[in-house]
Amino acid sequence: MAFELPSLPYAEDALEPHIDARTMGIHHGKHHAAYTSNLNAAIEGTSLDGMSIEAILADLSAVPENIRTAVRNNGGGYANHNLFWQIMGPNGGGEPSGALADAINSAFGSFGEFQSAFSAAAATRFGSGWAWLVTDGGAVSVTSTPNQDTPVMDGGNPILGIDVWEHAYYLNYQNRRPDYIAAFFNVINWDKVAELYAAAG
């Protein structure tokens, strides 16, 4: 059972002007596609074949050593981008409501404080990586990971993530990562993030 590259849930140009169509097309059609095919190549014929990506990433120590780095990098890349496309949308932006808003206020004091903490985590990740909003038993927190590592590897549950690999923004923003981070807030699909928060329990 090979993992499949999910289709983008909107057109490549749907997030313009915040994320340009060319970046979306290459990011999904090349980078995400390569993580998917490299992951499949790594696990083919192993005991991992048929497991969920969450189960694989949550227990990397169980992965055969000769493919562990490949599974970590490409499995992480596969899972992270699956989430990334979902939590953005052309009708995104604004602020969350309901239980997620309550959890954010409880953890950070306000949405503005959360936005500052998340943006700082994204801006200070040196090199390639991601910044995350994770939930654990209903409580939310901000963290970041290098490369394609994911909070799933540490038992966490990411419900929002921003890709700060340069490939996520360089064509439009070049070295101006903070501008990309600020723009990202205009495309966050808070309805989806709230669904993920509710599903995590």
Next chain:
Amino acid sequence: MNDQTGVSRRDVLKLAGGAVLGAAVSGVSLADDWQFKLPELPYAEDALEPYIDARTMGIHHGAHHAGYTNKLNAAIEGTDLAGKSIEDILGNLDAAPEDIRRAVRNNGGGFANHSLFWQIMSPDGGGEPEGDLAAAISRDFGGFADFKAMFSAAAGSVFGSGWAWLVADGGALSVSKTPNQDTPLMEGGTPILGIDVWEHAYYLHYQNRRADYIDAFFNVINWQRVGELYVASR
């Protein structure tokens, strides 16, 4: 030390050489002399076209390298590291105060790595090395083609941001790779050739095709300069 004029030990060394004697005599403050300076590109931004495009070179040097330089200076200002060479700092990171160690590692590495990177490329580059370096490459890798394959594989397999290197240590050569802005200097090696495989080094022109960028890089390697660095390392 002359505290009244803020003359540092480095300034005194320069005074001994007479380089800044006039400024010192006229009372101009030399208080900023400890700062690392962004080196100028040794060629025009478009000189490496079509292999590395002018826009990439301009942003890479004028924004990325400049950013590392400024952040390095900000981190070390007022510390014992101000006035030391970048090789001394990076070769002994454990001596950097813990509260600035990460900033020094990342930005000092970025400063040093890019300072080398511009030097080892040239519009008249490409081809193969000659002389002592060519002999050492043949001895340690079997031949230039074997070296090229190993170096390209190292550069192609850096996951995320980083560099691949040709490192000299007591005359012996090896290929290695480092994450982010780490450098072989941190492990006591002398990098004499490096390729930046952060996406910012190639994404505007090559996007996800890192392998094409690595191939193109071999057309701009300044082997004469790499050969000089090899001789100087021994």
